[in-house]
Amino acid sequence: MLRRSAACTTRRNAVFGHGRAPRRCRFVVVAALRDDVLLRSLSTNAEVSVLVVDGTKLVSEAQVRHKLAPTATAALGRSLLGALLMGSFRKEDEQVQITFQGDGEAGSILAIADTRGNVKGKVNNPAADPPLRPDGKLNVGAAVGKGVLAVVRSHPLEPQPYTGMVPIVSGEVAEDLANYLVDSEQTNSALGLGVSLDRDCRVKSAGGWLVQILPFCSEETLAQLEQNLTTMPTITTMLNDGMSVQDITARILDGLGVLPDGQTVMPKYGPCEEEALKKRMIRAVAALGKQEVADIIKQEGKLEVTCDLCQQTYQFSQQEIDNYIDGNEELQEVEHETTVQA
Known part of the structure; x- marks a missing residue:
């Protein structure tokens, strides 16, 4: 049918x-x-x-x-x-x-x-x-x-x-x-x-x-x-x-x-455009909070994030995460004030 x-x-x-012979694949x-x-x-x-x-x-x-x-x-x-x-x-x-x-x-x-x-x-x-x-x-x-x-x-x-x-x-x-x-x-x-x-x-x-x-x-x-x-x-x-x-x-x-x-x-x-991907990653990392990010960097020496779907890897510094969190908090305050005034 x-x-x-x-x-x-x-x-x-x-x-x-037809057997289980080794398979060597060149990833090019x-x-x-x-x-x-x-x-x-x-x-x-x-x-x-x-x-x-x-x-x-x-x-x-x-x-x-x-x-x-x-x-x-x-x-x-x-x-x-x-x-x-x-x-x-x-x-x-x-x-x-x-x-x-x-x-x-x-x-x-x-x-x-x-x-x-x-x-x-x-x-x-x-x-x-x-x-x-x-x-x-x-x-x-x-x-x-x-x-x-x-x-x-x-x-x-x-x-x-x-x-x-x-x-x-x-x-x-x-x-x-x-x-x-x-x-x-x-x-x-x-x-x-x-x-x-x-x-x-x-x-x-x-x-x-x-x-x-x-x-x-x-x-x-x-x-x-x-x-x-x-x-x-x-x-x-x-x-x-x-x-x-x-x-x-x-x-x-x-x-x-x-x-x-x-x-x-x-x-x-994809889409796997670098800027969009990094924005999604930094949002996820920022959700951990400043202190946990600092602890990870202290223990691992770096904070590295890899996308499971794209396999793209990026490193983020403590300063990048702090700046994102601070900027996001300021944006939320402005939006809140605007809502109250309305």
């Missing part, structure tokens, strides 16, 4: 064998041939919505930032791409957070995306790399394990976020997210995700697609769509063959046509 269809594959070159940034892009399109009869993303650079950056082992790269990469597909083209400022809380080697996996194409995340065990599956592919299901998938949708104007939770079905990420969309959001959809690595364990291609059935979709359209999805190659195969997101969209909607002028966003990892 279309509602549960999910292609979720990560290729592994045969050079690594490799420029992809083309920029990442996410495209949203409609079928000609407006009965099917299709989102296709090429997120090769994005997943490569995540691998480098977190120094991920091959299977951890695939697990976090699929989660980032899944969150991106589920979070894009929603209400402005809406955010989606997906968490795989499994008992596998990877531990919990977190991905957070907004409607503008920003996505970031982390995996508790970046070194997770269980033995390959019997077919020679990365065993993402074993790395994730059994447990619970939680999806939280939030918006600044909503009083409470919406939270949905479902059991982890396979741990292969795409199948679990597709199952969530059906069971918790009653969305008739299909989802495919993939991360392909080269001989040096670097990300060769990474992408995904999300197909959503719109109201009043005909049986003829459903039949054509199911035939297309069950016969087409994996997302990484298509990307490795040089297909663009437009080409892949046309392949998914073969026989149904694609309306022109689809919407695009340029996905990126």
Whole structure:
């Protein structure tokens, strides 16, 4: 059935064998041939919505930032791409957070995306790399394990976020997210995700697609769509063959046509801008208070803060923290006086 269809594959070159051989990965940034892009399109009869993303650079950056082992790269990469597909083209400022809380080697996996194409995340065990599956592919299901998938949708104007939770079905990420969309959001959809690595364990291609059935979709359209999805190659195969997101969209909607002028966003990892990140960090540190900050610096010789999601590290001096706290207190006093006078 279309509602549960999910292609979720990560290729592994045969050079690594089928055993638990040591895997040495070089964490270097490799420029992809083309920029990442996410495209949203409609079928000609407006009965099917299709989102296709090429997120090769994005997943490569995540691998480098977190120094991920091959299977951890695939697990976090699929989660980032899944969150991106589920979070894009929603209400402005809406955010989606997906968490795989499994008992596998990877531990919990977190991905957070907004409607503008920003996505970031982390995996508790970046070194997770269980033995390959019997077919020679990365065993993402074993790395994730059994447990619970939680999806939280939030918006600044909503009083409470919406939270949905479902059991982890396979741990292969795409199948679990597709199952969530059906069971918790009653969305008739299909989802495919993939991360392909080269001989040096670097990300060769990474992408995904999300197909959503719109109201009043005909049986003829459903039949054509199911035939297309069950016969087409994996997302990484298509990307490795040089297909663009437009080409892949046309392949998914073969026989149904694609309306022109689809919407695009340029996905990126983050946001990790230095100034914004340092402001968030100093607010968190200042909450400790001047004395505790002084004690930490006295014991450790420095106060260093690392963002779990970006892996950016910054050092703060006692003077920086004191100045922030004093300035914040003065601002609060002014705001209080203004409120009283009003």
